[in-house]
Amino acid sequence: MVSCDLELDILVATMAGGDVFIREVVRNVLLTGTCDPGTICYRQDILRDCMNNPDSIQEMYDTASASIEEYLKIVGRYTGQSADAVRINSVKAIELFIEMLATLRGIGKRHGEAFVSEGFRTFFSMLDREFSDEYLLSMREMIEELKLPEGHLIRAVLGKGNQGTGYAIQRSRKPGKQSWISRFISREDPDQYHFTIAERDVAGFRALGELKGESVRDIAALLVRVSDHLVQMCTSLKTELAFYLGCIQLHSHLSHRGTTICFPVPEEPGSRKCSVRGVYDICLALRIDQPIVSNDLFATGKDLTIITGANRGGKTTFLRSIGLAQMMMQAGMFVPAESFHAEVCTGIFTHFRREEDHSMQSGKFDEELRRMSQIVDSLKPDSMVLFNESFAATNEREGSEVSHQIVSALIEKQIRVLFVTHLHEFSRSLYDQSPDNALFLRAERMQDGERTFRIEEGKPLQTSFGPDLYTRIFSETHADTDAG
């Protein structure tokens, strides 16, 4: 709902630039932003590093991507196979990731100096410390041994029904690398027997595979855990880089257009800090090729902001610009504004009027309240709810009463509310109470009916400028008639 009401997909698509993975990650990060100002600043620092070193970021992302792709090929090929096949594929996968770690470490060695954020400094020094040349070598050696070049040497005992059991793989090479199979299996030993599986005995080879599998079952399980862990590591690296790549992409887009961005200053939730200058709807900016009107919002100390005023006066756009900027801040991104200094919210929710389905007029109000009820289920103190012409699917009096009750309850429950409304009784009654924690804004309209799309402080007016609409439409008709 939030993503749809705020037209988030436009933002996400620009950031992703066609990369499906980046699209998913960016979308996810935006929708699950953090409410910790510290984390936001930490991410902002990393983002600055990324914007300064885009090539290194791309190289790391490509390395991680390629490794995961290769890993999926290996795993896909062996799915549902015996434990011995699992061993073989895990060994391959681990080998792959060891080389990836070596590559990442190389990047850190070459370009690490250019990174100043705490995040990247920690990352590069972790790579250096945890994956020394010596350690990488000993892992590579173990991987070679686990390929079992001398075959499987298995210890067994008789179990129930005389079935062999306790199959346990034994080392078949000394660390010094020469085979020591002969110590156990020698051709001269009278206490031993051989047989050979015929080349075309499919069942025989399968059975042999099972036997080998049982002997390496523990080790295979262990190796799966290792490769799982490695692929997770690799995936989370790829995921984080994907987000920052998306930001880099967006930044280059915006700078081509010459629009302003800034790094916001986040405040603790509940501080009711809100000092915003020149905020604009980033999705609108990305969509249309014209200058966009920006607005200010000084709502420090306010729980409630009521926005009234002319149709098509930029109210919805304003609401979106606030919601999107808030989301971007909480994702750790820069925001579309000249300056943005605001509290973080524990959640951002939207309740926009649904324009569609005119068919079910009777159930519409019910649908609105049901959606409201769902939002209430998820609210926490210091969440933000953006209402856009909500609860108007009934008559003005009932709509106002419902809105009034809902908003009053939310405010008392410490929720921050921005409400665009035409419900005059609702806005008027709130204004008459003139509470300190409420701010009243109005979409500006010049004397001649011209709109500036600027939202300014002002009390709710009786009319919603229906006459404007009437005049415009009817005068156009007149013009047509005259012309004809």
Next chain:
Amino acid sequence: MMGPGILFAHPDDDIRDDAMLEPACFQDLHLDQIVSALTADYEEYHLNPFFYAPLHRADDVRYRQEVFEDLRDDHLYLIIRTFAKEMQSMRQLLSRAEKNPNTYQNKGWFLEAARIYTEAIQSLADALSKCSLESRGFLAMLTYLNQYSSSEQFISLAEDITRLSNELAGVAYTIHIRGNEVTVCRNVPDEEYYQEVADIFSKFLTGPGTSDKDTIPEQREMSQVEGRILDLVSRLFQNEFSHLDTFQEKHAGFADETICRFDRDIHFYIAYLEFISCLKQKGLPFCTPLVSETSKEICCTEGFDLALANSLLSGNRSVVPNDFFLQQEERILVITGPNQGGKTTFARMYGQLHHLASLGCPVPGRTARLFLPDKLFTHFEQEEDINTFRSKLEDDLERIHTILNQCTPRSIIIINEIFSSTTVQDALFLGHKVLDQVIDQDILCIYVTFLDELTTLPKTVSMVSTVVVDDPDQRTYRIERKPADGLSYAMAIARKNQVTYEKIKERMRS
């Protein structure tokens, strides 16, 4: 030797005919659903005939009720379930071993089956002797078990098993596989290196592991390759394997007949108890009914339809329980009231209660005193059979005629919506006729109908399915003992639609 039974007090009564057919009343009463749900997990025991055959002597019923009462002890119940599981594994192993009795693999399974069997017998005898048993069935079984487990034959079997198992468990060997070559030898290395691998990769092993260690079943089939390896192992360890040959010859057919019969029969109880335990957990009551071969003054509180309760188990809908009683000369419950009000369910419950009680089972209800009938007849509405040229009315009459011919004063008859296809006048006339015979023979009967007039005959009790007072569209599913009042329901519907006398006058005022 043939010992006592857990199902029948008198060995002569024993019914174990697998070809036995489902009684005619089963479908109507939904007993077929109950029995198929009951037996679903116990196919190998062929329990159906036990649930098809009601008992006719109160003492036989009591014999089973005692066993059920003993089994209320969770500890005893667990002992029996454990025993049954072991017997099951024994049978599985024996059937494996029989496939080809001359391989060392199958001889191994034969030994394993015998080991499981002896252990099961010993622990059952031990455990039962520590339980405070009350039922005649279990006490007889315990006596038998004690005799059997101390018999010379049994003891020598157990000793042979222990000796041989120890010997074989000591056999260890090494297999080397390279390409398609397999070598088997007596030397065993000690160079396992799991820990070393774990150490090298330790930093990637934090967090919960996704281990697939346990996915390979313990008793998978031995492969041909393992068979060949075993042959070689048997050549490496000739002494141990010759003892196995001797054992199999000596102890063929070791399982005791009485024990095996007990293992099957006890599942009659287990299947039933397992089935009702989920319902009990939902708070539904079950009780041991008092059954009588003579007294027709029956009663039940909080009875319910077991099949319905079971089908509602998955959803969140609850079962509405109902009471009934008959006193002195009362014999017939005539049920009236609105459609979909639970009348048929009530009739089914009545029939289920009596059938289940005559099996010796606990019945769905808080308390129950029930009659032990010689036969249970049902007449439920049937789809018209297009293959016969008889009309539905003819068919109904034909069926009820057959029933009335077969029944005795000790029978129970359940009639649901008979003669609904004909005129009220016909249905009244025929209903009277049928009920007259039932009354004459002093038969217990339940009669579901839409005819209020039938509720006032001698020996009848009127019961009515009720609705919510303020909203006649809502059923309570409660069937109450009160005079039939079809009209008050009709009035409520009229009020709702504003066509009562007052409403029509009011609306027509202006």
